[in-house]
Amino acid sequence: MPNMAWVQGGSLLQYSADAVQNVIDLFLNETGERYAEASVRHLPIPVWDANLVLVDLEQEPPRTIQGVFYGTPFKENIVRVAAFVIAAQHQGQNLGSEAWNRFNKEVWSKGFRHVQLEVKANNTGAQRFYRRRGLNVQQELKGYYQSGLGYMMRGPLPPPAD
Template sequence: MPQSEWENLTSPLTILDAEQITNLLHRTTGERLTIDRVLMYPLENGGAIVTRNEGEIICCLIWMASESDAARVIGFGVNPLYQSKGIGTQCWSVLNEYLRSAGLTRITLEVRANNDGAIRFYKRFGLRPIGWLKGYYPDALGVLMSGPVGSSKPCN
């Protein structure tokens, strides 16, 4: 897949963007976010990194600065039709560029423990499990992962 055009959307999101993000994250992660919830995210301290195909958001990564040196990934999804084509890796690279330029040095996120593909992806970029999250997801055990802001390329 050719290099994608990336946008870092900040508050306020449009209703259409919030709806597309909500639908994409539900479809790819099982997260049942509401449009109102997505509109509430404090994106002035982060953003929603997206790329589109014919106006439709096909990849989204919502992030925010959570501490003076850390960023938290709130949601990350790639439309299944575009998975395994490098879109997620490109998006992660864009995130790392933003975080480095903001002086942030760590990334944290939560992921379902049964989402082996996502866990492998994050490990390729240096994140490691640091704890279990019982009750975080209503239907699955969660894993808290953390790692350095690092290379925009995987460290296979």
């Protein structure tokens, strides 16, 4: 039985070739978007607790990355979710909420009070997830995604629950 957990993601520049390929495959399989190795490695993601990867703690290292949540400072008190994807077999298990709550706690402690992200227009499940957390569509993004229309969503960050 897998023991899935979000762990600190570390520096993307230090990811092994296999780990980068895990991330590339996640995006391709779950979103249809294709990314090059250099694009993944050079995402401007700091090493902090808003940079998370989902792994099975029962698996011997190096563990396969089965989800990513990459948050990055954006402007003043706005943080941006640069990437958030979970492998299909691990969706619907509250793992997305766990990552979001951990992210919220970290960024709130750093003074961020708003969050912004981009989501594919046809990803209605993700949009519901974000709306439940207070985000709303602010703008249509034509040409942002290779495979179709996107939305920029933004909203306030509430104080963390714990």
